[in-house]
Amino acid sequence: EGYQSQMVRSLGRLLGRPVLLLHRRSYAEINQLLAKGDADVAFLSSGAYMVYGKKEDVRLLAMPERSGVNYYFSYVIVPRTSRIESLAELRGRHFVYVDPMSYSGYLELRAYLRKMGEDPETFFRSSYFTYSHDDSLRAVADGLGDGGGIASLTYDYYQEYAPAMLEQVRIVQVLPGSGMGPVVARRDLREADAVQEILLHLDRDPEAKEAMEQLLIDRFVPPQPELYPRFSPEEGI
Numbered sequence: 709e710g711y712q713s714q715m716v717r718s719l720g721r722l723l724g725r726p727v728l729l730l731h732r733r734s735y736a737e738i739n740q741l742l743a744k745g746d747a748d749v750a751f752l753s754s755g756a757y758m759v760y761g762k763k764e765d766v767r768l769l770a771m772p773e774r775s776g777v778n779y780y781f782s783y784v785i786v787p788r789t790s791r792i793e794s795l796a797e798l799r800g801r802h803f804v805y806v807d808p809m810s811y812s813g814y815l816e817l818r819a820y821l822r823k824m825g826e827d828p829e830t831f832f833r834s835s836y837f838t839y840s841h842d843d844s845l846r847a848v849a850d851g852l853g854d855g856g857g858i859a860s861l862t863y864d865y866y867q868e869y870a871p872a873m874l875e876q877v878r879i880v881q882v883l884p885g886s887g888m889g890p891v892v893a894r895r896d897l898r899e900a901d902a903v904q905e906i907l908l909h910l911d912r913d914p915e916a917k918e919a920m921e922q923l924l925i926d927r928f929v930p931p932q933p934e935l936y937p938r939f940s941p942e943e944g945i
Contacts, residue, residue: 711919711920711922711923712729712751712919712923713729714915714916714918714919715910715916715919715920715923716729717915718910718913718915718916718919719903719906719907719910719916721915722906722910722913722916723899723902723903723906730746730747733839734807734808734809734839735752735753735755735756735807735808735809735810736756736807736808736809738750738752738756739752739756739759739760739761739809742760742766742892742894743760743761743762743765745894747894748893748894748897748899749769749891749892749893749894749897749903750891750892750893751889751891752889752890752891752892753807753809753810753811753889754780754811754812754886754887754888754889754890754936755807755809755810755811755812755813755814755815755886755939756809756810756889757889757890757892757936758811758815758886758936758937758938758939759809759815759939764895765894765895766892766893766894766895767892767893767894767895767897767900768890768891768892768931768933769890769891769892769893769900769903769904769907769931770890770891770904770907770908770928770929770930770931771887771888771889771890771891771928771929771930771931771932771935772888772889772925772926772927772928772929773888773925773926773927773928773929774861774864774888774924774925774926775926776926778887778888778929778932778935779885779886779887779888779935780812780859780860780861780885780886780888781812781859781860781882781883781884781885782811782812782813782816782817782857782858782859782860782882782883782884782885783812783857783858783859783860783863783879783881783882783883784798784817784855784856784857784879784880784881784882784883785845785848785855785856785857785858785863785877785878785879785880786798786848786854786855786856786877786878786880787848787849787851787854787876787877787878788875788876788877788878790854790855790878792854792855792880793880794880794881795817795820795821795855795880795881795883796824797880798831798832798854798855799826799831799832800831800832800833801832801833801854801855802832802833802834802835802853802854803832803834803835803853803854803855803856803857804835804836804838804844804847804848804852804853804855804856804857805817805835805836805837805838805844805856805857806837806838806839806840806841806844806856806857806858806859807837807839807840808837810841810857810859811859811886811937812841812857812858812859812860812883812886813841813844813856813857813858813859814837814857815939816857816883816884816886816937817857817883819939820883820884836853841858841859841861841862842862844856844857844858845858845862845863845866845873845877846873848877849873849876849877850876855880857883860882860885861888861924863879864924865924868924884937886935886936886937887931887932887935887936890931890936891907891928907928908927908928908929908930910927910928911926911927911928
């Protein structure tokens with residue numbers, strides 16, 4: 709949260725106006741802020757953008773890039789000592805989801821199960837949401853679920869800053885990827901062009917660059933809509 713705030717402060721300074729950073733627990737709450745006009749710009753998860761009900765009301769401004777890559781994957785993880793080797797072997801087990809609007813922690817997992825000919829509603833014995841990739845990782849590491857789905861970005865972050873946590877889990881399957889969570893603005897926002905221009909050069913600002921490095925973002929690049937698979941709003945419930 710601290711580095712996000714630092715990055716947003718830099719954005720406001722370069723924009724020449726104060727910027728208030730709003731945090732919410734769930735992806736749905738962030739989408740609602742945008743839909744109601746209570747937020748002008750949002751750093752969305754990729755899944756939250758995919759299921760956003762009125763995409764015509766928002767404009768893609770930018771997407772993060774790391775090491776020349778602007779997409780990520782869904783990792784299926786299990787406790788290190790588990791004998792499970794795939795998502796299919798988690799049938800009838802307890803599973804940890806991230807958020808109903810999380811691409812890597814919910815939407816893609818359920819889509820993959822449907823491709824397997826399975827019913828996501830009955831495949832697992834039980835499931836629950838943690839509303840955080842970090843908390844899902846910790847839950848599986850602590851044995852509070854037989855498996856879970858997290859973003860590869862989260863795994864990369866722990867590899868960089870807290871590798872000991874990863875000693876308690878294993879990746880058993882990698883599911884198809886998506887573009888990294890985009891920055892979007894209300895379509896009618898007058899400053900949208902200015903915000904986009906600042907974002908695309910934000911890595912040139914020393915204060916912003918420091919925060920971005922801690923968030924594993926090298927720079928922001930022009931968005932690529934084709935990197936965001938389409939899901940209906942009903943699938944993110």
